[in-house]
Amino acid sequence: xxxxxxxxEMAMKADxxxxxxxxxxxxxxxxxxxxxxxxRSYANLKKHQALLLATRDxxxxxxxxxxxxxx
Numbered sequence: 682x683x684x685x686x687x688x689x690e691m692a693m694k695a696d697x698x699x700x701x702x703x704x705x706x707x708x709x710x711x712x713x714x715x716x717x718x719x720x721r722s723y724a725n726l727k728k729h730q731a732l733l734l735a736t737r738d739x740x741x742x743x744x745x746x747x748x749x750x751x752x
Contacts, residue, residue, distance in 0.1 A: 682733045683717075683726055686710055689740060706740040 690710045693703040
């Protein structure tokens with residue numbers, strides 16, 4: 682899940698529309714990274730599993746509201 686969210690964040694930042702188009706999802710990933718800190722160990726990811734899943738779900742919900750971005 683951590684890798685998936687990292688790749689999604691990188692894709693949003695690299696998108697031709699610019700990161701400003703993805704303000705809400707990028708704010709979600711920032712909150713997640715701030716909470717996780719630099720510890721990406723299994724134990725820390727497991728500890729924050731609910732936040733990882735919630736972040737993914739909220740970003741997916743945002744994306745569903747923006748289908749023009751994902752043709």
